[in-house]
Amino acid sequence: MPLATNALTSEQTDKYWEEGFLFPLTVLPEDETAEIRAELERIEQDWLTADLPLPLNTYKRVNAHLVIPLAAKIALDPRVLDVVEGVLGSDIMVWSAEFFIKEAHTDHVVGMHQDLTYWGMGETPDQVTAWIALSPATVESGCMDFVRGSHKNPILPHNDTYSDTNLLSRGQEVAVDVAEEDKTHIELAPGQMSLHHGLTIHGSGPNRSDDRRIGLAIRYLNPNAKQLVADRDYALMARGTDGQSNFVHVEPPRDLFSDEALALYDQVRRDQSKALAEGAKSSVPLYAAQ
Template sequence: MQVSEFKGDDYWRDGYAFPIDVLTAAEAQAVRKEVEAFEASPPEGLTRPLAKYLRTNAHIVLPTVARMARHPQVIDAVKKVLGPDLLCWGAEFFTKEAHTNKVVTWHQDLTYWGLGYGDQEVTAWIALSPATVESGCMKFVAGSHKNEIQPHVDTFDENNLLSRGQEMAVKVNEEDEVPVILMPGQMSLHHGRMFHASGPNVSDDRRMGLVIRFITPEMKQQNAGRDYAMPVCGADTHRNFEYVPDPVSAFSPESVALYDEVMAEHAKIMAQGSEKKIAIYS
């Protein structure tokens, strides 16, 4: 659907909305090509593997991601859910390689983020390649955002793409699953309490999406003393987050140093209640 057709009512009823057209196919392809160029030839001066920069907080080191977080079509849709005042709390590339058994188990995003369990967050998932049942697209359970946070179990399973291999200790019936099929340039939005998961990619192409986490300034980090966000639009009269500036260039020394600072704080946040270190933040 066009952004102009999206009113937000379906989102609050179901906890999600899709497909929303936000990028052209050419724009989506350009973002994908840029990321794959870095993968083919990683920049010098990185303090950790490139995959970690892409997997979490990519907006800190990649100008393209910061721009996508302010893309007019993306922002117009998110405003209809959260209102005019927006921050970007995180952004990442979520990639499943072709013919892989990697999965995402049923979970709720807000479980470990330390941001509370309210309604002031929305995740935008922008397809950079076809997200189909065959390629392991997301699955939602309509209306599940109306539940409280459910008990989760950390599995640290190597085939689980989540940071802790977290899985809800609640069985989801297959007939309740809604496949989130997206073509390149299309976006889904989902609530932080939404039950969601995704299966393996048995297709011949990698399944690649850009995920952007939007919050309102009212939110506040509860698991640690400091947290960071990038102003996107509107006003912030709360100043609960330290601001992340746009990177001046891809993987600049300044942005890499800031990335390490943010990740050190996020490691404390995400490790709450875990007996193991969270590898992606270490």
């Protein structure tokens, strides 16, 4: 499959808006993807026992683009942005980037849910998530499952399960039964990407494979999106211009976990927690303000 170097074709864009997702899109060559994975795993090894203010996993899972230059570099890669432009247009901002990792032979899952339930932005169409595989995402390793056309629903009721095996912050799950036959398995090779809408019902199963399942989820917005719950929200300008000023602009980190980056991370985490933990009956440690 040729590398994606241009915006989506009109047929691909139409398919995304009809189905609520699009895959597979090859954005990075396999050898480069292997180097990215190796760099991430070096970071994990070098910083696991470091004296950071928060656990390393929190920085990987929430706003990694603010403290890990590797995450910001991928999020700002023109090969990725060329694809995203086909959905959002030429003005693109990064709202968050998150490493989702399931260790080999573990029961961790992601409950079926809609992302926009927890973003504080209502049902805005001005967003898309790009999920880039850094290791094989297969049914065996717990690839994502999407429900075709489910983005045409409003935000549906969700339940917070606080399950120990659910990788989401509250173990959240949509309060409707999703039949197995309604799921599309989003299998991706390393370097391939999927796109999905924030209202698309999706989740993933356990990793039964011998390898880690590693993905980077990048949440992109165009400037028409707006934070409706938190008093302030933040975004990294990736392409074009922001004519709305709905978000405070941030810069990518120069160094891993620098004092400046950690201070910004703490500020963003405090301000976003009002939206990301809204309605929770218990604390949400991943997003709890410090």
